[in-house]
Structures are given as C-alpha cells and as structure tokens.
Amino acid sequence: METRVVSIPRGGSSLGHFDDSKGSLDRLEFWHIEPEANEAVAALQPAAEHLRTKDTPVAFPTETVYGLGADATRSGSVKGIYEAKGRPSDNPLIVHVSDLHMLRSLLGGKGGSDDVIPARYKSLIQKFWPGPLTILLPIPDPSPLAPEVTAGLKSFGARMPSSPLALTLIKLAGVPLAAPSANASTKPSPTTAQHVKDDLDGRIEMILDGASCQVGVESTVVDGLCDPPVVLRPGGIGMEDLRSCPGWEDVVRAYKDQSEEGNAAPRAPGMKYKHYSPKARVVLYESTYRAGKDGIVAADADAAVALTNGHTHAQSANGNSHKRVGIIRTKRWRAAAGLQCNDLHLSAGRDDDHGESSYEVYAGDLQNQEGHVIGEVFDISLGQDTKRIARGLFSALRELDRRGVAMIFVDGIDDELDIAAAVMNRLRKAASDIRA
Numbered sequence: 001m002e003t004r005v006v007s008i009p010r011g012g013s014s015l016g017h018f019d020d021s022k023g024s025l026d027r028l029e030f031w032h033i034e035p036e037a038n039e040a041v042a043a044l045q046p047a048a049e050h051l052r053t054k055d056t057p058v059a060f061p062t063e064t065v066y067g068l069g070a071d072a073t074r075s076g077s078v079k080g081i082y083e084a085k086g087r088p089s090d091n092p093l094i095v096h097v098s099d100l101h102m103l104r105s106l107l108g109g110k111g112g113s114d115d116v117i118p119a120r121y122k123s124l125i126q127k128f129w130p131g132p133l134t135i136l137l138p139i140p141d142p143s144p145l146a147p148e149v150t151a152g153l154k155s156f157g158a159r160m161p162s163s164p165l166a167l168t169l170i171k172l173a174g175v176p177l178a179a180p181s182a183n184a185s186t187k188p189s190p191t192t193a194q195h196v197k198d199d200l201d202g203r204i205e206m207i208l209d210g211a212s213c214q215v216g217v218e219s220t221v222v223d224g225l226c227d228p229p230v231v232l233r234p235g236g237i238g239m240e241d242l243r244s245c246p247g248w249e250d251v252v253r254a255y256k257d258q259s260e261e262g263n264a265a266p267r268a269p270g271m272k273y274k275h276y277s278p279k280a281r282v283v284l285y286e287s288t289y290r291a292g293k294d295g296i297v298a299a300d301a302d303a304a305v306a307l308t309n310g311h312t313h314a315q316s317a318n319g320n321s322h323k324r325v326g327i328i329r330t331k332r333w334r335a336a337a338g339l340q341c342n343d344l345h346l347s348a349g350r351d352d353d354h355g356e357s358s359y360e361v362y363a364g365d366l367q368n369q370e371g372h373v374i375g376e377v378f379d380i381s382l383g384q385d386t387k388r389i390a391r392g393l394f395s396a397l398r399e400l401d402r403r404g405v406a407m408i409f410v411d412g413i414d415d416e417l418d419i420a421a422a423v424m425n426r427l428r429k430a431a432s433d434i435r436a
C-alpha cells in the first residue's frame, strides 16, 4: 500500500477554540472549529472521512508524539492499528476525544450533566486538559467502544490532546480515536511525520504532517479509580503538578523503571514490552554516577574505540557501521563526552532540513591513542533545559540510528521533578547498560 504524507497548512488563523467565557469544566464541553480555518480543515477532511469509513489507521500529530488513529467504536478499524504497528493486542489503547461532550458519550452519559465523570478527575481535567494527561475511566455496559481498544480490561484510558490539529481531526471525524504512538512496536515514539514514515511506510495509507511535537514524550497515565490514585506511566505532566490538585495530594508511583524492576507484574500493560530502542546499543549514565560527571569513563571510551577493530578511516567509509559512535549530551558532558576526536564540525540533521530541530548534530573523527583516525563520532547536545531535552530525545535517538552508530552514550538527568521523570523512564527502557 502506498503511504501518502499530507501536509496540513500551518500558521494563519487558529483551527478552533474552547469557549473561555464558560467556567470550570463547561469550558471544555465543545471544541469549536473556526470558520476561517478553511484551508487546514479542507486538508483534514479526507483523513476524517477515511477514519469514519476505512479500516486502516491514519497517523496524526499530537502535542506529545504522533499517534496512529482509528475509530475507537469499530472493531475492524481498531484491529487495523495492531496490524500496522505489529503490536501485541493485549496492550490497551488510549482513546482521544475532542471535548467533554464526546467523552460523556463514552461513559453512558445522557448529556447535560457531568456526573458520569468521576469526581476525582475533575480537578485534573480542569488543570491539565487539553494536554498530555491520560485518565483511566470505567467502561459502561453496554459500551460504544470496540472491545479491542481495551484488550478486555474494565477501564479505558482517555485523553483530550491540546494539539488543535488533533482536536479538529477528531471533531471532523465525529468519533473518538483510539491511538497508540505511531512507531513500529519497540522503536522510539515518533515526533515528526518523517519518523512515522521511516517506521510505517507501506503499512498505512496516510500520515498527516503537522510540524514536530512540542512535548516530545508521551502523556502521563493516571488511575484515579483506586485509592490512593496512582501514576501508571510518567509523561508530560509531572508528579508534583498532579499533587497540587485536590484529591491527588497522595498520588503514588505505580510504575517501575528498568533499574528497579523486580518480579512485580506491571500495572500498565504496555510497560512490560521492550520499548524506545534504537538499533544501536544505548549506554546510559545516571546523573548520580560521579565517574561520568563530564564525559564517559575510560573503559567505555576503550570499548567505543575497540568497536572499530583497528580499521582505518578509509575502510570505514565502506559503510561498516561498527565504526561510528553517538553521544547525547544534556546538562554535564563536554563535546564528544571526552572521546578522543578531531575536526568536530556542524553536520546538519534531517530534522534541521525541516527547520524543526531542537538540537544540532556535530560530527568528528574518532581517534585511537596513537592519534590515528579510526572512526566517526556524532555528538548531539540537547541543552540544559528539561523541556527541550524531552522534545529532542526520541528524535536524537532516531537521528543517531540513521547515522549508523553502533553505540550511543547518554548523559542522564535528575529524575526528581516534572517531565525529567518521563525522560529518564524512557532512557532506562532504551538502555542496554546503565551506569549508576
């Protein structure tokens, strides 16, 4: 099947709005599409029509990552998601809604009253929706959702994204969209349309290209149906932000990171699979690892050099990928993380070509102790700012894979606050080795 990338016009007037004159949750009752947004709406209409009528999913941007959407009320279309992704069907999907009106229709509500929404979620919805937060809700009997969405569970995850493009697409489709991240199963989540194409070309019919994702890591998943409420997956909304909401002061973490995994069964089924992995071997340095304060330790540097098997640079030009090493820097490391290298120069990445990158890629020659050039180093600095690190993280892992590196060394950050917990959670899953 041919995969079309459909560019959605940006800029100009906004796509739609909520009614800010209304207080509390009433504000989110309806997403109103702007009559002036004609051009973008016209570009989205065929995708909305496709979602309503066909069984192959459509990839679309949200503020977190790109999603692979299908009508959540039809079994055929939901099965299409699992097929395209090569994802096990016991992993439940998040249901995306355009507004509270649509959410109520999934909870057995008759409209008008907001009672069908469990009281505990109201403070969260008010503060964080639309946005990178997924809440678990009870499935009514009967339910309009296709059973395949939730893989037999008694609750479903719901999210109202803040991306106006996503809200408008859902509204035009007129149905809630079940959507996992639009990566091939186990790969890092996609934050550009090109990432989706790299993974799913030929497996889906349509990718909506609407710029890169501003948050860059997936939504925080919470369960407020149990006591105390729990975080099942760290994401775009931090623990301390949740705690500031009435009813959520005691929220606890119910996910385990790689470094802490024991025998406990994972609560969010998706968390048990290998995830976020580039092809390269990822070595993560925890921020608490003193020896790795300003670069990789000698043993790792030796291992990186040993990868080259003593070949010369001329031989390495023949496409043997084992001569390339990647570095992802954040708050502490110096250029090339202390690897011996020369001629480190700016080397444009593909994302740069689209003017959307939140980082720069530098390339240089890797040298052995005698000063012979034996390979290449690709160095990406994501900067000091945690939000910016989150925005560039998946893209940087993919970019280094595209450069054919055999190893990626990553400078980890403190995971105490906000979105940093999500960054480190994803990195620990991607890592083959953790230096702690």
Ligand code: TXA
Binding pocket: 062, 064, 065, 066, 067, 068, 091, 092, 093, 094, 132, 134, 136, 150, 153, 155, 156, 157, 159, 179, 180, 181, 182, 217, 218, 219, 220, 221, 232, 233, 267, 268, 269, 270, 271
């Ligand atoms: O930001 C996001 O959440 C993105 C965008 C596209 O919205 N979506 C996303 O979906 O990350 P996915 O399928 O890659 O991850 C969904 C996560 C998984 O960890 C899954 O186990 C959990 O949410 N989840 C979904 N429904 C659940 C349920 N009923 N009970 C427990 N966990 C659930």
Ligand code: MG
Binding pocket: 180, 181, 189
């Ligand atoms: Mg995913």
